[in-house]
Amino acid sequence: MRRVTATRYVTALREGGSLPGLVEADDDGLYVVKFSGAGQGPGSLVSEVIAGELGRAIGLRVPELVVIEIPPELGHAEPDPEIKGLIEASPGINVGMDFLPGALPFDLAHSRAVDPDLAAEIVWFDWLITNIDRTARNPNLLTWHREIRLIDHGAAFFRQHGAVPLSETAAKPTPMMAAHLLLPAAGEIDAAANRLTGPALEAVAASVAAVPSEWLGAGAEAKRREFELFLQARLKDRSRMAEDLRGDDQQ
Numbered sequence: 001m002r003r004v005t006a007t008r009y010v011t012a013l014r015e016g017g018s019l020p021g022l023v024e025a026d027d028d029g030l031y032v033v034k035f036s037g038a039g040q041g042p043g044s045l046v047s048e049v050i051a052g053e054l055g056r057a058i059g060l061r062v063p064e065l066v067v068i069e070i071p072p073e074l075g076h077a078e079p080d081p082e083i084k085g086l087i088e089a090s091p092g093i094n095v096g097m098d099f100l101p102g103a104l105p106f107d108l109a110h111s112r113a114v115d116p117d118l119a120a121e122i123v124w125f126d127w128l129i130t131n132i133d134r135t136a137r138n139p140n141l142l143t144w145h146r147e148i149r150l151i152d153h154g155a156a157f158f159r160q161h162g163a164v165p166l167s168e169t170a171a172k173p174t175p176m177m178a179a180h181l182l183l184p185a186a187g188e189i190d191a192a193a194n195r196l197t198g199p200a201l202e203a204v205a206a207s208v209a210a211v212p213s214e215w216l217g218a219g220a221e222a223k224r225r226e227f228e229l230f231l232q233a234r235l236k237d238r239s240r241m242a243e244d245l246r247g248d249d250q251q
Contacts, residue, residue: 001049001210004029004096005069012083018044018154019086022099025068031096033068034154037089042215043161044154045095049211050227051129051153052097057203058196060125062150067212068096093212100149106141108181114148116187122150123180124192127241128200128234131156132176139181157227167229171240178247189245197235204231 004025013020018038023031036042048065055062075087126134133155134140140152159169177183186192208227213220 001053001065001067002027003067003069003093004031006033006071006074009074009078009083009087012080019083021083021087023068023070023074023096025066025096029066030099030101031066031068032099032151033070033094033096035070035086035090036092036094036215037086040154042217045215046160046211046227047129047156048095048097048153050207051131051156053207053210054129054200054203054231055125055150055153057207058121058125058199060121060150061147063098063100066096066098067093070094093214097151100142100144103142103144103149106139106143106148106181108136108139111181112185114182114185116185117192118148119182119186120189120192121196122148122182123177123186123245124189124196124241125150126156126180127174127177127189127238127244128231129153129156130158130174130177132158132174132179134181135179136181141181157230160226166226167233170230170233171237173240173249174244175247175249177244180245183245189241193238193241201232201235204228204235 004027006023007026008024010022010024013022018034018040020032020034023033025031034045034048036045052062052065070090072091075084078084131153142149142151160166208224216223
């Protein structure tokens, strides 16, 4: 991942619960930044990076992610105390997603017009990473140049926040996946899994390695291994997938 430094805070994007902001960087680019000081903490940044890098590696259209340095003084001139506090609580590295000018929120009314193979690939990908936040209430999809872009994967790998090691949760039921926005439009999800499993297995290590150690904290390498084992287990055994997409909650 490229590294850039923020030079100007442009505006808050209040659609998300983590209060991301539009930030200009020293490469003249604009990025939607998720801050390490937000309520979800660095764990959501870890999820963004692993999911984003893995999704892009298997051919899904995830905007480029960068590691963006936030200088402590960036928020000094911000009049909104909530935003100022968030910026000042997030010095150092944060994650930025390439801003797509003119992108529009995904139109739920036209969801069934999505290519069935693409819909199946997105559903499978979200099942793989346990992303439970792609619903009618919160699509986390954009339309840009008539193509779907996948954004906001901070809720993926949600069991990383629990007491049980992530790798031991790979086979746990995830019936929330039945609420996936694109499930009614999806074609053969098993076929999508067959197409993408090989490329995903090849990309797991690099996607996990892209996470800065600062966000993983103590025992960073052991935590990386947990993500690798979790993804490898789900890629090699998708026996739970059909039940999850039906919403079954049996253990």
